[in-house]
Amino acid sequence: MRSNANRAEPRPLLTSDAAAPADALSRLVVPGDQQLEAFFERLETVELLPRSAPNRVRLRREQGVGVRKIENGKSRLAATDTISGPAFAACCDRVAGTTRSIGAAPPRIRTGSWPALRLAEIEQAEARLTRAVNRRRVGFPMEITARRHRRQVQVIRSPIAAPPQFEEYFSLQVTTPWGVWGGLLPSLADEDLDPVALCLADRLRSRGLPPHRRAPGVIVLGPNAAAVLLHEVVAHALEADTLGLSGAPDQVVGLKLGGPELDVVDDPRSAPSACKRSSDDEGTAVVSRWLLRRGRVRQPLADLAWAERCPSMIPGAARRASRHRLPGPRTSHLELLPGTIPERELFAEAVGGLYIREFERGNLDPFDGRCVLRAPCGRLIGASGPVDHTGPIEIRSRAVDLLASVTAVGDRPLAGGAGWCAKDGALLPVWARCPSIRLEGLQVAD
């Protein structure tokens, strides 16, 4: 059953003419290397906790504006938790360091109404997930916390206003007697809850099993796990600020990181329908960006500041966790293009190996390139495919070794591996679409 909730986009964040703040910003700009932008933001999180919790329904709303000036590589941000003409003018004064920097009268800025609450679809999540779990012929106690996140953004970079952006997605946290599962979903429809049920059933069957410590031979990663691996060792590794820690980011272009079967793209325009973006958090139009083309680095992720430092880089990948944070280059929607190998053949040549459906955590050390991936459970691969369950698995390896060990890419990409990216403490939702992949001869780091 698909969700039939009304998914019409809300009214624009700014109902007043965006030209007014754009005009005000242009009065601030001094000729030269100065750039100014205004970032208007509105967030809403509706949270439904388990029945035992007090204050079961929690509604959090916030809105505000951040004005940023970039000059000679230095930026100055002033942000406030109100959207209004005087608040905008006060931010402009702070970045300019003068009073009445945009004139005596602040621009007229008005905001649209909040979208309808639509609590019913969140209230149905528990029953739907329970049914999805029962369809797997298992049942166990679950405490479910469901959240719906909405974000509206309007960026005005003097003198142009980028198209307003709207994102809506859900997060679930399921507590069972043997652990907690958490993740992001584009909707609470059955087709998105079924994979969650599959993961929960796997965790049930592997509960209490000791950690799997045998050295990995062949490993098959399902789409969810492959997405997390690529997020860590391709997306994070190719973010300009990560590259900047160990050298000149543009020198990495052309470097061979993996085999020719690896074609990896970051394309915010093809994210799940309610999370698509046409412009980034600096107001730059997003592009379909080849991160790896036939295993070689093509175009790292960059924002305006990095594109200014390294002219060969293309901006359009800037993301910011909130108006109170500076933007940085980040992935939004990662895609591994499908190969030609049917999924069953991936398993046929992996008998005796391990199948990992999901990683619950990944981490890349930006300085030495070591990566740690943790799976809550796995399955041994037999002649007929995944069979016996195993306990938790931890893979420690260098990013380059992980990519070099990819020997086959499946032919059936699936949306999955969505989650919160917490780099530098800035929590951002990330999406992915990947087929299964096979790793062989993985070098394990200390």
Place this chain on the structure above:
Amino acid sequence: MRSLRLALGAVRERSGASGAELYVKVGNTRRIEIDPWTTPALTDPADLQAQVSVLDERGWALRAGGASRALFLADSGPLPRPNGWSRLNRHSLRPGTLRLPAPSSEMTSRTAPSPAAGGGEHPPADEETAGLTFLHEVLRRLGERAPEARLIRGRLDSGASAAVLASTTGVTGRTARSLATVELDFAASRDGRHGHCRLYRAASNLHLLSADSIASEIAERLTMATAPAPPFLPAGEVVVSPALGCNLLALLAPLLRGRDGWRRLRQLGAGSPLGPPRLQIVDDGGLDAGWMSAAVDDEGVPTRAVALVRDGEPGEPLLSWEDDGWSGFAAAGCRRRSGWRALPELCHSHLYIAGGSEPAESIRTGIVHGCYLVDRAHDGRCLATFEPSTNGGPGRLDEGRFEVEAIGQVVRRGAVLGEAPKVRLTGSVRQLLQGIRAIGDDLRFLPAPGAVGAPTLLLTGLQVEAVG
């Protein structure tokens, strides 16, 4: 306060809630981030490639409801006027419960802002200059001590906040705080060995942070992290610095709060003392000069010092007002919000092991053959497990174990034999507490979240092994 009372009246009238509470918080933060890729040695702080953010935060939270229906609503910006609650109606309350504390006789006399609130002492421009100068000084002094150190991340936040709350039960409260935090992440390579160091320090005022001591701490940690592993690690005596002691105490926090924690703590002792007679573990929401210090918590309940472990024995549990009188113990103000968006939760504010009388220096130099562990290893493990397995079965607390990966030195009769870049310290929670042989006089607080404090400690009976 009058606007809050008017708003509470409007909320009750529109929603039909029997009780309601409003919490309003405003704050300002000045953040300075240094670009790691452009930090050569500079002569002028103004040349530092820094990103400056000036952030004004303002928000409020409403809790309303009664025995069977409740609502939590948080929003940014100023509190709506009494006629601005038009969207609220009787259907806004959903199944749930709301309980609010009743006013205490102590409250009215103790609602003044804490003495720590001194955020407005310096003009904003001076604060920014002081922040840039501080970061420049850290980099300059570190450059002198460890020229190979490379900055990965540098961030300085300084600011102040004030909150006010009122409820229909008559509770009111005001708190005000100022805080400066510095977060520095450095890496270094020596002879092909890579090492990292992450330092997070806080003070109630930027001017109380010392650039020289922070640079010294980073240089010391990088030296240890890039040293070759020692051939042998003596396991007899382990001295842990205040920084590592804070990490160990933070691991034990679940034992030291609430009714469940108290039961576990009592089981841990199981008839014998938890630790040496001079062991005192305290949580004090109103600690003099503490960063989190306030006369009342975020529900308006008066704070006080709670001796969780007194003279090596379980003292009293940290209980919120809802558990007041449980097993004969009195509650303390200990429910805090991480911000205006959050509901109050039971947590520590200043959790610390009280300093002893023995000079820390004499504990360090008194090591016959053992290790002096300085801090957590970068990205090293730091965990405690209180359950024997993850299958949901009831755990026995005496099986509760901890594991910390640390950096330090191997010491023999006061002389440093060599550095230890990664050491794994493990044992049971009971061994950790009962193995305390000496408590130093150098109590120091670190941000945890909240504030956790510990002096230098001499520990015995734990397992020590080299990692890597």
